[in-house]
Amino acid sequence: MSCARLGLSLLLLAALGWAEDERGSEDSAHPKREGPGHSHWSYADKAQWQSSFPDCGGQRQSPIDIDTNSTVFGHELQPIVLAGYNLDPSERLSLRNNGHTVVLKLPGSLTIASGYSQEYRAKQLHLHWGSPEGPGSEHTVDGRRYDGELHMVYYNPSYRSFEEAMRQPGGLAVLAAFLQVGPEDNVHYQPLLEQLPEVQEEGKETTVAGFNIKGLLPSNLSRYYRYSGSLTTPPCFQTVNWTVFNQTVLLSQKQILLLESTLQGDDDEALQNNFRLTQSLHGRKVLASFQAAISARQAPLPGDGSPPLTPTPDGATKRSTDRAPRAGAGCSPCADSEKQLGFSLQTAHVLAGLFGVLFAVTALTFLIYVHKQRSQNRRPASQSKPNVSYTAASMDEQTL
C-alpha cells in the first residue's frame, strides 16, 4: 500500500489611516492641507511618504504579509478579552470621512482587558477596502489579500493622551480583522454602513447611535497573529502592537460594494483602494496564538489549523477569489480550512484506498497474465501459437 501512502502524502501537501489615520480622527493631528482639495499625503504617492515622514522608511513597518509557515507559536498569547462594547443607543458616536477612510470615534470605556501584557483603551475604528475591481485589505495571509480590513485602534492609558502614546514604543495596539464577502448581510455592520451616504464627501461628519461594537469583530478572538509594527499611514510611527485575527468577518456582496462605492476622497474622486502595500519584515517574528505553521518536522493534524489558502495576486488588479458567497457565518481562514482539511483528509483516505485497491488488482492481473504465459510456453510445440506473436521474452519462446 505504499502507493496509497504516497497518494495520501501528495494530497496532504496539496492541501496544505490606521491608527494610523487613526490619528486622522484627531483634528489636531489631521493631515494639513497643502492646497485646496489636497491632503498632505495620499495613497497615490505611497512611495513618497518616506520623504516627508522618515518613519515610513523604517524597519518595523506595517502592514505585512503573514507567511503562516514562518509564524512562531506563542503559548503565552491568551485570548483577547474585551470589556464595555455593548453601547446604549442613547450614546452618540462621531463618524467622519477624513479623506483617507471613515473613522468612528470610540469611548475610552471600551478596553482590551486581556490578551496583552497591559490594558489598552479604545480610541477609534476605521476600515480599509479595495474597489469593485479588487480586494483591499492591508495585511495579507500567505500572499492573499482579503476584501477589506477593520482596524480598532487603542492606546496605552499609562500615557497622558493618545497623541503621546502614539509616539512611544508599545503605546498603541490595533485589533485587525479581515472582511470577506459572505452569503448574507452582516447586521452588526448596518449601523455603520447605513450612515456612509451621510459622510460621502471628505470632511463630512455625522453621528451613529451606540450599538454593540464587539459585533464588528470575529466571534473567535482566541486565534490571532501578533507582531510589532507601525501605523499604516503617515507618520508611520513604529509603536503598534498588532493583533490580526485569524477568523474573518463576513459581509454581503452588497455591503462590501457599498463600502467600496459610497465615499469620496480628494477632488471628489471615489475613495477606493485605501490600503498600503505590505512591508518587509526585516527579521521580525510573527507570533501565532495557535499552531499555524505546517513544517516538514511538524506533521499536520486535522484541526491543527493551518490554512491551506490559495494565494491570489496582491494588489487591486484582481478580485478576491472568495467574492463568491460562502456558507456559514463568521468565516475563518483556519476554521474553514480546518473543515476543508478534514474534508481533504477524508477524501484523501478514500482516494488512497481506491488507488491501493486499483494497484492490487493491476498487480494481481499482471501476475496471472505472466503465469498463464509461462504455462503456455511450457506446452508442446504441437499446441503452437503463431510464431510472430510477442510475449515476454524467454529462451523457450525462441525455440518456437
Ligand SMILES: [Zn+2]
Ligand atoms: Zn488602518
